[in-house]
Amino acid sequence: MGEEHLDTRLLAELTEQSQDLNSDALRITRDALTDFGQQEPARRWWQRGGTVAALAGGAALWGATRATAASSDDIQALQTAASLENLAVSVYTTAAGLPFIKDGNKTVSAFIAKTTTQHQAHAQAFNAAATQAGGKAQMDPDPKYAAIVKQMLPSIKTPADVVNLALTLEDTAAQTYTAYVSKVTDVQLRKLFGSVAPVEAQHRSILLAVQALLAGNMADLIAIPTDPAKLPAAAGSVGFPDAFYPTKNASPISEGAVQ
Amino acid sequence: MSAGTGGWELPISEGELSRLTRDLDEAHREYLPLMHAAATDLGEELRDTRSAQPGPASRRRFLLGAGGVAAALTLAACSSSGTKNAVGVGASSSTSPSGSSGSVYTGDLQVVALATALENQAVGAYTATLAAAKAGKLGTVPPAVGTFATTAMAQHADHAKAWNAVLTGAGKPAITGVPLSNQSATLKALGAATTVGDVAKLALELENQAAQTYLFAAYNVSSAGGIATAASIAPVEAMHAAILNFVLGQYPVPDDFLPVDKAASPTLLTV
Numbered sequence: 371m372g373e374e375h376l377d378t379r380l381l382a383e384l385t386e387q388s389q390d391l392n393s394d395a396l397r398i399t400r401d402a403l404t405d406f407g408q409q410e411p412a413r414r415w416w417q418r419g420g421t422v423a424a425l426a427g428g429a430a431l432w433g434a435t436r437a438t439a440a441s442s443d444d445i446q447a448l449q450t451a452a453s454l455e456n457l458a459v460s461v462y463t464t465a466a467g468l469p470f471i472k473d474g475n476k477t478v479s480a481f482i483a484k485t486t487t488q489h490q491a492h493a494q495a496f497n498a499a500a501t502q503a504g505g506k507a508q509m510d511p512d513p514k515y516a517a518i519v520k521q522m523l524p525s526i527k528t529p530a531d532v533v534n535l536a537l538t539l540e541d542t543a544a545q546t547y548t549a550y551v552s553k554v555t556d557v558q559l560r561k562l563f564g565s566v567a568p569v570e571a572q573h574r575s576i577l578l579a580v581q582a583l584l585a586g587n588m589a590d591l592i593a594i595p596t597d598p599a600k601l602p603a604a605a606g607s608v609g610f611p612d613a614f615y616p617t618k619n620a621s622p623i624s625e626g627a628v629q
Numbered sequence: 630m631s632a633g634t635g636g637w638e639l640p641i642s643e644g645e646l647s648r649l650t651r652d653l654d655e656a657h658r659e660y661l662p663l664m665h666a667a668a669t670d671l672g673e674e675l676r677d678t679r680s681a682q683p684g685p686a687s688r689r690r691f692l693l694g695a696g697g698v699a700a701a702l703t704l705a706a707c708s709s710s711g712t713k714n715a716v717g718v719g720a721s722s723s724t725s726p727s728g729s730s731g732s733v734y735t736g737d738l739q740v741v742a743l744a745t746a747l748e749n750q751a752v753g754a755y756t757a758t759l760a761a762a763k764a765g766k767l768g769t770v771p772p773a774v775g776t777f778a779t780t781a782m783a784q785h786a787d788h789a790k791a792w793n794a795v796l797t798g799a800g801k802p803a804i805t806g807v808p809l810s811n812q813s814a815t816l817k818a819l820g821a822a823t824t825v826g827d828v829a830k831l832a833l834e835l836e837n838q839a840a841q842t843y844l845f846a847a848y849n850v851s852s853a854g855g856i857a858t859a860a861s862i863a864p865v866e867a868m869h870a871a872i873l874n875f876v877l878g879q880y881p882v883p884d885d886f887l888p889v890d891k892a893a894s895p896t897l898l899t900v
Contacts, residue, residue: 551860561848568867575868595878606776610868
C-alpha cells in the first residue's frame, strides 16, 4: 500500500539535504562554542567586588549596593509575598488579642508574638526589594486569603482554630516562596525568597506539632522546654510531612500585586 | 519492498519509513532542548575554566551537560514521597577517594556530590543513633525521638536519591557513602554520645548545615531543575531543625531569615 507513490529520487535528495543541514548545524554550534570559550569571561558572582561577604549576609538581603535587575514579574512576586506577610501579621495580631490566647498557654502566645515580628521583617524586606526595583510597596493583605480569613474569623473559638488558620497561611507562604525561588530572575531575590521559605516552613512545623498536642489533650507539653519523654511518638514526625516541600498551592505572582 | 528508480532502492516500505521518520522527528524534538541546555552549560563551563580561581571555584552552577539537566528536571517527579527506601547508605559506609590527583566530580557536579554526601552523612548519623538507642547506649529514648530519627532518615535518603540521579544522569558514579573530610569527627562524636540530648545536638548541626547549604546552592545555580530541587529541600531540613530545637528546649524558629554561615564547603569532599 502506497509503495508505488514513493518518489525515491526525491527522498534521496531530501535525505542528502537533511544530512547537509545537520552537518552545518553541528559545525556552527561547535564553532560558536569554541568562540564563546575564547571570549573574555564574564565576571561571576564570586568575582564581583566584595560580593561574597554580601551574599553571605543574612537578613540584609536587599542592601543598598545591589544592582537592580528585577523584572516586572519579580516586582509582582515581591508584592504578592508582602501581601501574604501583611495578612499573616494581621491574623497573628488579631489572634494575640483573643482571650483564650492572651490568657492561655504562655508558649503559644510567645510563639505568636515572635512569629508576628518575623512576618513583619519579611514584609519589610519584600517591600524594600519591590520599591528598590522600581515598584510600589504592598501594604494590603493578599485578597484571596483575606477573604478566606474573613470567612473563618467568626468561627474561631479555640486555640486549635487559631492554629488551623495559621497553618493555612504559613503553608501558603512557604509554598509560594519555594516556588518563587525558581520564578524570579534576579539572583538576590532568589536568595531572599530562599531564605524566607524555610522560616515559614519552620513556623508550620511547630504549628503542626502544636496542633497534634492540642488534639491529643496534651497542651501542657506545649512548652519550652518541653518534656520529650512525655511527647507521643507521632510528635516526632508530624512536623515535616513531605520529603520535598510542595509548591502546588503556591500563589500566582499576580495574586497580591499592587493594582 | 519498493524498487526505486535511478539506481537507488528503498529497502523498507513507505509505511515503515513514515513511522521511522515520525520517531526520528520526535527524538529530534526531544533532544533539541537537551542539546541546547548542554551547549549552554558547556559554554559556561568553558568560560568558568578560563576564569577559574583557586578557592571557592567549585561553588558554581550545579549541572553540567544534558544528562544532568534531564535528571534534575525529573527529580520532583521521581522523589516526591516521604518514606522511600534509602540508597544503600550504611552508618559507617564510606566511598574511598578516587586515589588520583583529580576529583571524579568537577565543577558544578562537585556541589551535587557535596549535597549527596551530606544527605548520606545524615542518613548514617540517624542510623547510628537508632542503633545506639536500640543497644541502650543513650539511656531511655523517648518515642518521639525515635519517630523523628526514623522519619528524618527516610527523607534524607530521598534527598540523596534525588541528587544521585543528577550524578548518574551526568555520567558520574553515584555516591553511596560519606566521602567527607569531617566524617570521622562526626562518627567520633556519635560514638561518644551517651544521651539523647548529645545526638540531638549533633543532628541539629547536620540539619542546619544541610538547610543552609541548599539555600546557598539555590541562588548560585542557573539550572532550573537544580534551583527548584535545592529550594524544595531547604525548608524540609529547616523543619527537621525546628523540631530538634523544640526537643532540645530551644526556641524552634531562631532566625528571621535563614542564614548561610553554616553552609558546607565543597572542600569537605574527599572524592
